[in-house]
Amino acid sequence: MTVLFLHNTLTRRREVFVPLDPRHVRVYVCGPTVYDLAHIGNARPAVVFDVLVRLLRRLYPRVTYVRNITDVDDKINARAAATGEPIAAITARTAADYHADIAALGVLPPDVEPRATQHIAEIITIIERLIASGHAYAAQGHVLFSVPSYPAYGQFSGRSPDELLAGARVDVAPYKRDAGDFVLWKPSPPDLPGWDSPWGRGRPGWHIECSAMSWKHLGESFDIHGGGADLIFPHHENEIAQSLSAFPGSRFARYWVHNEMLNVDGAKLSKSLGNFFTIRDVLAKAPAEAIRMALLRAHYRSVLDYSDAAVAASRADLDRFYRAVERTSPVEAEIPAAVLDALCDDLNTPAAFAAMHTLADRAMAGDAGASGGLLAAGKLLGLLGSAPEAWFRGGEDAGWIEAAIAERLAARKARDFARADAIRADLASKGVALEDGPAGTTWRRA
RNA sequence: GGUCCGGUGGCAGAGUGGUGAUGCAGCGGACUGCAAAUCCGCGAAUGUGGGUUCGAUUCCCGCCCGGACCUCCA
Numbered sequence: 001m002t003v004l005f006l007h008n009t010l011t012r013r014r015e016v017f018v019p020l021d022p023r024h025v026r027v028y029v030c031g032p033t034v035y036d037l038a039h040i041g042n043a044r045p046a047v048v049f050d051v052l053v054r055l056l057r058r059l060y061p062r063v064t065y066v067r068n069i070t071d072v073d074d075k076i077n078a079r080a081a082a083t084g085e086p087i088a089a090i091t092a093r094t095a096a097d098y099h100a101d102i103a104a105l106g107v108l109p110p111d112v113e114p115r116a117t118q119h120i121a122e123i124i125t126i127i128e129r130l131i132a133s134g135h136a137y138a139a140q141g142h143v144l145f146s147v148p149s150y151p152a153y154g155q156f157s158g159r160s161p162d163e164l165l166a167g168a169r170v171d172v173a174p175y176k177r178d179a180g181d182f183v184l185w186k187p188s189p190p191d192l193p194g195w196d197s198p199w200g201r202g203r204p205g206w207h208i209e210c211s212a213m214s215w216k217h218l219g220e221s222f223d224i225h226g227g228g229a230d231l232i233f234p235h236h237e238n239e240i241a242q243s244l245s246a247f248p249g250s251r252f253a254r255y256w257v258h259n260e261m262l263n264v265d266g267a268k269l270s271k272s273l274g275n276f277f278t279i280r281d282v283l284a285k286a287p288a289e290a291i292r293m294a295l296l297r298a299h300y301r302s303v304l305d306y307s308d309a310a311v312a313a314s315r316a317d318l319d320r321f322y323r324a325v326e327r328t329s330p331v332e333a334e335i336p337a338a339v340l341d342a343l344c345d346d347l348n349t350p351a352a353f354a355a356m357h358t359l360a361d362r363a364m365a366g367d368a369g370a371s372g373g374l375l376a377a378g379k380l381l382g383l384l385g386s387a388p389e390a391w392f393r394g395g396e397d398a399g400w401i402e403a404a405i406a407e408r409l410a411a412r413k414a415r416d417f418a419r420a421d422a423i424r425a426d427l428a429s430k431g432v433a434l435e436d437g438p439a440g441t442t443w444r445r446a
Numbered sequence: 447g448g449u450c451c452g453g454u455g456g457c458a459g460a461g462u463g464g465u466g467a468u469g470c471a472g473c474g475g476a477c478u479g480c481a482a483a484u485c486c487g488c489g490a491a492u493g494u495g496g497g498u499u500c501g502a503u504u505c506c507c508g509c510c511c512g513g514a515c516c517u518c519c520a
Contacts, residue, residue: 012450030520031520032520033518033519038520039520041519041520042519042520043520044520045520046520048520073518074518075518075519157449157450157515157516158449158450159448159449159450159515159516179517180517181517182517182518183517183518205518206518207517207518227520228519228520229450229451229514229515229520230514230515230519230520231519231520232450232515233449233515233516233517234516234517234518235517235518237517238517238518258520259520260451260513260514261513261514261519261520262520263513268513268514268519269519297458297459298458298459298460299459299460301451302451302452302459303451303452303513303514305458309457309458309470310458312470313457313458313469313470316469316470317469317470320469323483323484327483327484342460348460348461350458350459350460350467350468350469351459351460351461351467351468353459353460353468353469354459354460354467354468354469355467355468356468357468357469358468364484364485365485412479415479417479417480420479420480421479421480421481424480424481424482428482433482433483434481434482435481435482435483435484436478436481436482436483437482437483437484442483444483
């Protein structure tokens with residue numbers, strides 16, 4: 001059995017992954033809040049955890065992957081108020097857009113995609129348990145989690161409650177007993193989404209949703225909880241406080257996996273800096289696989305600098321891989337050990353790519369097994385999913401290109417190289433690169 | 447201010463207590479009418495000052511630099 005190592009945020013070290021039940025691995029990842037198109041930064045966790053789940057499926061007989069959708073949130077409400085579009089329309093459309101965008105990036109759907117609004121009953125149940133056990137209290141239509149009731153609060157994210165207070169940036173609401181207490185339930189006026197509850201009509205706070213949805217679909221204890229590193233505090237700290245307080249004796253998530261942030265051209269995504277791109281924006285400019293590979297080019301726990309140059313480099317790598325597979329027809333092969341080992345070493349995708357380059361070298365030299373191994377590795381990573389023919393020459397009608405190649409061939413036979421080169425230059429200006437080989441001239445999209 | 451993470455060749459980016467992957471770029475060569483692709487070869491890096499050690503890029507401490515987080519941003 002291949003051993004999988006994962007860096008666990010809980011212990012801040014690399015650990016051997018041992019599932020609670022080796023016959024059934026359970027994973028929860030925080031999904032999007034659906035109020036606007038997903039940006040390229042949102043794509044990183046989607047792709048990273050897609051690779052992790054693909055790997056887990058390779059290693060274990062059964063994996064349940066839950067990735068939620070947050071469809072009740074003040075940002076959604078604000079968007080509706082600003083645009084006049086009904087909330088239900090915003091969330092439905094944005095969720096559909098999200099699905100389309102990440103599917104284009106080769107991200108497979110999760111097994112369960114729970115929505116917060118469909119788990120109000122579970123949310124209320126957990127809140128009631130927290131109140132009954134003294135971990136939460138109702139005040140002025142709100143229900144708040146009592147941070148002092150959970151002594152380990154702050155341990156996960158490495159903060160003490162005192163420093164959290166010192167760093168608090170918002171005014172403390174008068175109904176809070178302790179400045180650090182956070183909201184589990186808040187009252188909703190008639191014009192906002194709300195559900196009847198023991199505390200009046202209201203809506204859930206953000207953190208409680210994930211505690212409720214993971215509980216419903218994976219149980220009190222499960223294996224892996226993932227998300228972006230920016231969620232460590234407060235979101236995941238709060239989830240842990242809620243779930244462990246509501247279910248004493250449970251473990252909640254045993255391994256916490258966090259992807260680092262993504263910068264664009266060296267800076268954090270920001271609309272004012274002009275480096276804020278949606279997934280849709282970048283898909284319009286480059287092949288989806290090149291974008292996916294660019295997102296896996298750095299280790300998931302390192303800051304990734306996304307740029308056109310990174311996408312171009314990824315595309316060049318993919319060209320090389322596809323060329324190798326095209327040159328030497330692959331035979332059915334297992335995932336090469338070097339690639340599997342790299343991925344099992346805390347998802348070391350850069351090392352996996354290095355191993356794939358070695359396979360490509362061998363495939364270029366005629367090794368059909370290496371070619372098959374390269375393809376198998378690509379499949380595990382969600383890459384090399386096209387036929388080389390489609391990758392290099394897919395798309396529009398190529399008749400005019402073939403005609404130009406024929407004309408250039410005639411010119412070459414007549415040793416009219418000026419004419420031949422002019423034709424080649426013309427094709428190049430139209431994004432078509434020619435390659436003369438022993439078997440004739442081939443072309444590809446540059 | 448607090449907490450955390452990181453600083454590896456021109457660029458991207460792994461790894462390691464004992465000759466520092468991989469890719470791109472560069473240089474030389476083969477092939478080609480010339481290119482492209484492919485192949486062969488070459489040069490090129492561990493922020494800084496200490497400590498531990500036979501030996502440190504790796505472990506520890508200081509400094510400098512960069513980044514993230516600090517109550518609802520993946």
